Amino acid sequence: MARKVAVLVGSLRKGSFTRKVAAAIAELAPKELAFEPLEIDDLPLYNQDVDTTTPPEPWQRLRERVRACDAVLFATPEYNRSVPGVLKNAIDVGSRPYGKSAWAGKPAAIVSVAPGHVGAFGANHHLRQMLVFLDMPALQQPEMYVSGADKLFDAAGKLASDTTRQLFVKFGAAFARWIERTAPARER
Ligand SMILES: Cc1cc2nc3c(=O)[nH]c(=O)nc-3n(C[C@H](O)[C@H](O)[C@H](O)COP(=O)(O)O)c2cc1C
Numbered sequence: 251m252a253r254k255v256a257v258l259v260g261s262l263r264k265g266s267f268t269r270k271v272a273a274a275i276a277e278l279a280p281k282e283l284a285f286e287p288l289e290i291d292d293l294p295l296y297n298q299d300v301d302t303t304t305p306p307e308p309w310q311r312l313r314e315r316v317r318a319c320d321a322v323l324f325a326t327p328e329y330n331r332s333v334p335g336v337l338k339n340a341i342d343v344g345s346r347p348y349g350k351s352a353w354a355g356k357p358a359a360i361v362s363v364a365p366g367h368v369g370a371f372g373a374n375h376h377l378r379q380m381l382v383f384l385d386m387p388a389l390q391q392p393e394m395y396v397s398g399a400d401k402l403f404d405a406a407g408k409l410a411s412d413t414t415r416q417l418f419v420k421f422g423a424a425f426a427r428w429i430e431r432t433a434p435a436r437e438r
Contacts, residue, residue: 369395
């Protein structure tokens with residue numbers, strides 16, 4: 251049975267390079283991974299005051315959908331050397347109520363994306379720091395800092411570079427192995 255991978259993209263922009271990269275990785279990944287995009291644009295900002303027994307419906311939906319997945323792919327741009335607020339908000343929402351985090355124990359992989367040369371290294375590593383606290387075993391290698399993202403795709407939206415395609419294939423295969431190692435077919 252395929253392993254379900256939730257995909258969170260930290261950009262709400264229509265033409266987001268990060269979203270395109272996430273889609274390309276999903277397309278090139280082994281067939282035993284079934285990717286499921288989780289939209290985060292309608293999540294109210296996290297506020298502990300309203301995190302009661304009847305929290306906002308979009309929070310509940312996110313938590314349930316994360317719980318139903320075997321693993322999580324985080325695709326993040328970099329805003330001011332960290333993750334965009336929308337992604338941090340989704341992470342905060344999923345992490346509560348205290349002791350009932352939807353993220354706990356789910357294997358994760360991170361791809362960070364930027365048009366510039368540094369490949370959103372700062373965002374990637376801020377996110378890694380969060381995953382330690384969230385108890386999400388994070389894929390270490392290959393690290394995936396995608397730079398020059400504005401030149402990766404042709405006019406039809408297809409990957410223009412074979413080298414990048416091969417890197418994405420390698421990343422998807424490593425993530426599939428990582429999921430089997432860290433979340434063996436258990437719990438399902
Ligand atoms: C508020 C803001 C802060 C940004 N900070 C950074 C940054 O720290 N490093 C970087 O490489 N690019 C930065 N950028 C540029 C983004 O990398 C660029 O807008 C990118 O296209 C965003 O990803 P997306 O295409 O998936 O929306 C920033 C953009 C915005 C809007």
